[in-house]
Amino acid sequence: MEKGIALLGRNIFLLASGTFLFGVFISSFSNFSFSTAIFFVFLSALLFLYRWLKVAEAETQRIFKIIALTLLFFAVGVARYEVKDLSAPHPALLERVGERASVTGVVVEEPEHRETYELYIIRASEFDGEKILVRAELYPQFDYGDEVKFSGRLDRPGAIEEGGRIFDYAAYLAKDDIYLILSFASGELVAEGGGSPVKRALLTVKFRFIGNFERRITEPASSLLSGIILGTESSLGKDLEQTFRTTGIIHIVVLSGYNITLVASSILWLLSRLCFLSRRVSLAASALGIVLFAIMVGGAPSVVRASLMAILVLLARATGRTYHVARGLVIAACAMVLWNPKVLVFDTGFELSFLATVALIWIAPLLGEKFSRITEKFALRTIVSDTVATQLFVLPLLLYKTGLFSVVSLPVNLLVLPIVPVIMFFGFFAGLLGFLAGFLAFPFAIIAQFLLTYVLKVVEWFSSLPFAAVSLTFFPAALMWFIFALYGFMLWRIYKNKRARQAQVLLS
Structure with a gap:
């Protein structure tokens, strides 16, 4: 005590x-x-x-x-x-709920493409900047910063039932201060060039990158590459996206912390090779590059968390202090929750991102010691221990939230994850050199195409197995919390015994 x-x-x-x-x-x-x-x-x-x-x-x-x-x-x-929680819908809009309404607003987030409709988030200046989610027709299409007059049915979001499970869609949207949906909407362009100039420029670069991918790599490999490098998960299509979820590999196309870590390391490595830059200038430029990349890809919770932790590493290097990864994780969590407290409970991406990082910090090293028979060549032991640790630790939350248990997740991750950095390298240069000349990008595109096809074949084959995934219609919250409590107790005992053995060695 x-x-x-x-x-x-x-x-x-x-x-x-x-x-x-x-x-x-x-x-x-x-x-x-x-x-x-x-x-x-x-x-x-x-x-x-x-x-x-x-x-x-x-x-x-x-x-x-x-x-x-x-x-x-x-x-x-x-x-x-x-x-x-003080935020609430505008009273004038609440009076129109259940009716057709016309709302003019500026598109404030990157539009999301779906197979049968487009998703826009607009800010309606005539209603005190009220944010509204718009489900609009596929055409005409609008871009970030466009001012558009949308006409459709105005509703409040409700719960969604899928596969016997209830998803609180209203609470999910409320975390972003969205309380109204305009469905079956048609749009008319009013003006262009609104929004943040920086974000607009970054999105332009992003779309040109995607265009370079599409011109040199065939579908669906080009969409997969866009997902891996730029986080455009929706471009995969509903069927292929579900295939990736079934095999437990969807995290490579939603810009998890793994992808951001690779990007941050690459930026720092490239800038450190520029001899005319001082160490502090290269670190500051690296931090700026990470922030701009996070803005460009949309700032999902996993992206923000990984970006904050990467910046803390750079800050530690700049000040000459030791970086403690666990403390960095707590700082990132508190900063994100302080900015938007509703992500703690109502954003599954936030929760999965932090649980996976906890697994990498405290569980993966323990498993690495147990997997001593696995070779360290090509970082295979690290990949196996990291994959097993994250899969085990996030499983209770995934079962509670989705009810989907991927039986083939472990072998698929082991077969795919080792080549993701290679895909990002060749894919990035295929897109970058595409701005200069097609023949320069061609060799990189060929290699990227081959590797992406390999990933797609692995995912498709494993997803076709009859036992690839098991769907649970009910997984109680009490059971999830019990499993996490058990995980916590086991980790506490293991590290307590480990410290005791280390103390005995020092005393002897």
């Missing part, structure tokens, strides 16, 4: 982060208000005052300090969520 109190007392950062996240988590399910946050702040102030008056023993004062900090940062988490 005393050791635990002393540990928490020394690690204020861990205490503050944990209680802040817990406050946001509890608020996501409870009907708290600002009064609740004020009440906990008041209790915290009383404890701090009691400690300041020194009317108790030193050990009791330390306990009061920990409790006071716990209540304070819990209150901060509650208050931050309540601030986010």
Whole structure:
């Protein structure tokens, strides 16, 4: 007990982060208000005052300090969520729900292409900047920054039932302050050139890259390459996307932290080779490159998390400090939740990204020691341990959220992941050199085409197996939390015993 109190007392950062996240988590399910946050702040102030008056023993004062900090940062988490939850649909639009309506707004996010419709997110200036999700006809198509007049049926999003499972679509959209959907809409262009000039320029580069891929690599390989490098998951098509989900390899086309890490490493490596740049300038340029890339590909939670952690690594190098990856993960999580507290519970991508990173930090090294018989050539042992660790650790959440268990996920990942960096290398230069001359890009495109075809064949063959995936219609939340608690207990015991053995070795 005393050791635990002393540990928490020394690690204020861990205490503050944990209680802040817990406050946001509890608020996501409870009907708290600002009064609740004020009440906990008041209790915290009383404890701090009691400690300041020194009317108790030193050990009791330390306990009061920990409790006071716990209540304070819990209150901060509650208050931050309540601030986010103040958003509500515009009253004038609510009156039109269930009817046909015309709304003029600027497209504020990159449009998403679907097989039968286009998805736009617009900000309607005439309704105080209300964000609306628009499901529009395939044609005409509009771009980021266009001001468009859409006409369609205005509705509030509701729950979606698929495969016997209920998806709270309203809560998912609410995390981005979207409370209304305009369906079966037709659009009419009003003006062009709105939005952020920087983002508009980055998206132009992105679309030209995709065009270079499409001119030199055949479908569906070019769409797969766009997904791997630029995160354009929707370009795969519904059937192929489902095939990737069935085989548990969808993460390579949604720009996971794995992809971003490769991009960040490549940017730093290239800039470090420029002799005229100082070390700090190259690190700053690398951080800027990571930020611009994250903006260009849309800023999904996994992208933001990996980008923040990569920037923290660069900051540590620039200041000469040691980078602690676990602390970096906590900082990234708190920063993202502070910016948008609703991602903690209502964004599956955020949750999967952090669980996978936790697995890589604490579980993969343990498995690497157990897989000593696997060769280290071509980083095979690392790939196997990382794949097994992430697959096991995210499985409870995946089963709870989707009910889909991929039986073939492990072999497919082992066959595909080793060549993803190679695909990114040749694919990137095929797109880059395409801006200069086709004959320069051709050799890189040929190799990329061959590797992408290999990935597609592996995925298609494994997905055709009758036992490729098992669908569960019900996986209770209580079971998910029990499994994660079991994981946590096992990790605690393993690392506790490991530290004890290390201490014995040092003493002997």
